[in-house]
Amino acid sequence: MRDEDLPAEFKARMAAARALTDYEDRVEPRAVRAWYDAERDLVLFELKNRCVFGFPAMQVADWGLAGTTPEQLAQVEPDFGGSVLHWEPLEDGIVIGGLLLRLLNVKAWYAKRLDGYDEAGASPHSDGSDAEFEAAEALFELESRFEPRAVKAWFDADRGLVMFELKNGCVFGFPPAAEADSGLAGATPTQLGEVEPFALGEALRWEELDADISVPGLLLHQLNVKAWCWKWFGGEAPAGHPDHGRQQPSATTPDALQPVEHVGD
Numbered sequence: 001m002r003d004e005d006l007p008a009e010f011k012a013r014m015a016a017a018r019a020l021t022d023y024e025d026r027v028e029p030r031a032v033r034a035w036y037d038a039e040r041d042l043v044l045f046e047l048k049n050r051c052v053f054g055f056p057a058m059q060v061a062d063w064g065l066a067g068t069t070p071e072q073l074a075q076v077e078p079d080f081g082g083s084v085l086h087w088e089p090l091e092d093g094i095v096i097g098g099l100l101l102r103l104l105n106v107k108a109w110y111a112k113r114l115d116g117y118d119e120a121g122a123s124p125h126s127d128g129s130d131a132e133f134e135a136a137e138a139l140f141e142l143e144s145r146f147e148p149r150a151v152k153a154w155f156d157a158d159r160g161l162v163m164f165e166l167k168n169g170c171v172f173g174f175p176p177a178a179e180a181d182s183g184l185a186g187a188t189p190t191q192l193g194e195v196e197p198f199a200l201g202e203a204l205r206w207e208e209l210d211a212d213i214s215v216p217g218l219l220l221h222q223l224n225v226k227a228w229c230w231k232w233f234g235g236e237a238p239a240g241h242p243d244h245g246r247q248q249p250s251a252t253t254p255d256a257l258q259p260v261e262h263v264g265d
Contacts, residue, residue, distance in 0.1 A: 030096070065092075
């Protein structure tokens with residue numbers, strides 16, 4: 001049957017499906033390559049924006065990786081347009097969006113970072129009193145039990161990426177040019193290599209450059225979380241989405257992405 005002979009309703013559904021696929025490919029994290037680092041026991045993948053994320057397989061053992069050998073883990077590759085990590089010998093795969101939301105514990109903290117807080121994590125309605133400072137300090141300590149926190153950081157000169165490790169053993173790397181507005185523009189490899197975790201791991205700090213970047217804020221930005229996390233947590237499709245205005249039920253089982261305390265401990 002020729003395309004012009006297809007029913008109008010069917011062609012409309014096909015066009016809508018293509019529009020949705022194109023949109024998701026633009027805004028959601030997509031892997032362009034994946035590999036296994038046996039020395040560090042990490043599964044790693046590179047995204048379209050050159051960022052790299054790595055995770056210990058044991059962190060998602062209940063998602064099909066329990067009891068896997070290094071040889072099996074090494075056969076990871078992107079599939080379904082880069083939206084899935086797939087292991088052919090295991091006949092299993094993991095959706096990258098769900099993986100990131102779970103390992104970064106996003107449901108526990110992303111709303112605060114997106115609505116009503118500045119880059120330092122302080123309320124925009126601060127009055128600067130001692131009582132408010134003490135309350136903010138207590139809140140900061142509480143948040144450190146749920147939010148991603150860096151335990152070490154370094155510059156990978158071979159890949160040209162600033163890398164940091166989180167408390168749960170996951171690693172993330174980003175090209176400095178992607179955060180040029182944060183004070184990294186024009187920095188040399190030597191200067192970039194002086195990065196250190198700061199503020200109990202909530203931020204990355206470059207003393208010589210007088211630059212610092214919030215770790216949760218960086219992850220939200222580089223992973224474009226606001227544009228796609230709604231479909232996992234439930235809610236309304238954002239402006240620009242083909243289904244804008246429609247309510248989306250959660251794409252996960254009820255407890256699959258629930259917040260956890262002491263993430264990485």
